[in-house]
Amino acid sequence: MIDCDVHNGWDSARVLLPYLDRSFRDYLDRGELPGGRDSFPHGHRAWLHPEGYMRYDTLPPSGGAPATDYAYMCEQLLDRYDLDYAILLGEEGMEVSTLANPYYASALARAHNDWVLDTWAPLDDRLRISITVAPQDPEGAAAEIRRVGGHPSVSQVVVTSGSQRPYGDPFFHPMWEAASEMRLPIAAHLGGQGGVNANPTGTGPPTFYWETHAMLCETGMGHLASVLAHGVFERYPHTRLVLVECGVAWLPAVLWRLDADYTALRKETPWLKRLPSEYAHEFVRVTTQPLERPRNPDALWTALDDIGGRDMLMFASDYPHWDFDDPFTTRFPAEWRDAVLDGNARALYRLPAARPREEAAGAGA
Template structure:
């Protein structure tokens, strides 16, 4: 089993100071952290989660924030569920995408990547790392992908679903070019819908957290339409697009609409050689958490089967967050289980059949 959404973090962003470009160190050390504030700099979200963003039982017994203690993560997640691999996505680090200063954002991303490869990657053979980039600095993002993308522990490039423009836009083509060159997928994790980025929904910010959380899939819809319409699979072979924590039930309806409109309006995008849904089957991957649960469970699998969902879905738990999905309690069709829990991620990330020594 492979878990494609595991959040590792720190107790204080001060851990980045030794890795941060000296030209930007004061931004963090004197501009962000004084006064007891230890969190990563980012533009704050407009909603308050009424229960908090984490599972209460994931606080390490020795103290510290959830996701910061390797031994406790190993006990609660890696060993308990006998994972072959865990794809680490960091915690606050991906919020670099919300910052107005693109040079500072890229400097923070570089510092995080060096820190996670130095500290977390060596702890366990099962860990694979996501390279965080700042998409508001696409040339800087491309340079960072090339700088660390060849590391044997790097599985993918990571951005947020919140962005200034949809990810197929030519603004981001330098990032796609570098990912294609390094043979790495680009993953968009739910979030980053604040700061310099667009509103999380087409009508503006929601009032309540549950309302916003349910509708954050809108950004995923826009990104899928954009990467397909701009022909990213044709222009940049060797990469794929992973949507993390954006839901899955909406994907069939969006692809059906894209197919219908493409057939009527295909003169706008003459570079496309296939239907959008055919590209999506090969190019788009979806993590399962949070998995929608209709009253008739078969309804979800029937719809997903129409678009090749068995080849697109990859299991994720979202540990240690509040809406964690237990792989033993999450039901998949029997014939889908091996692909969703293991095979699809193993093929995407090129992971060996066994991880080797555990810890």
């Protein structure tokens, strides 16, 4: 089993200071962190979670923040569920996308990547790293992808779904070009609202956290449509788009609409050679958490089956967040389980073939 959404964090953003150039170190040390504020700088969050973003039981017994203690993560996740791999996406690092200063944002992304590769990557061969980039600085993002994208522990690039414009826009093409060159997917993880980024819904900012969380899937829809319409995969065929934590039930309806409108209006985008749904089936992957639960469970799988969803879904737990999905209790059709829990992610991230269980158990972590 492969978990495609695992968050690893820090107790204080001060861990980045040794990795920053002097001028940007002062930004963080003197401008952001004084007064006991050790969290990562990001745009102000307008929606406060009434219970907190983390599972309370993920606080390590040794102290510190959730997902900062590798041994406790093994106990609660990697070993408990016998994971072959966990795709790490960081925590607050992704929110560099909210910052107005693109040079500072890229400097923080570089520092974050160096810290993760120094401190987390050596711990366990099961950990695979997502490198953070600042999409508001696409040339800087491209340089960062080329700088560390060849590291053997790196599996993808990560940005937030909160952005200044949809990710198919030619503004972002340097980022896609570098990802294709390095044979890396780009994952858009839900979040990054605030700061310089656009409103998360088409009608403006919602009022309540639960309302907002339910509607943030709009950002995934917008990025998907944009990437398909702009022909990103015709231009850069060696990359992929991964939508993380954006939900899945909306995917068939959006692709049906895109196919219908493209068929009627295809002269707008003559660079496309196939239906949007055909590009999506080959080049887009979607993680399962949060997995919608209709009253008739079969309804979800019937709709997803129409677009070839068995080949597109990848399991994610979202550890250690409040809406964690337990792989032992999350239900999939029997004929989908191997692909969703393992095969799709293993192919996307070009991971070694799974070992027989008895061999893996004898080898240890």
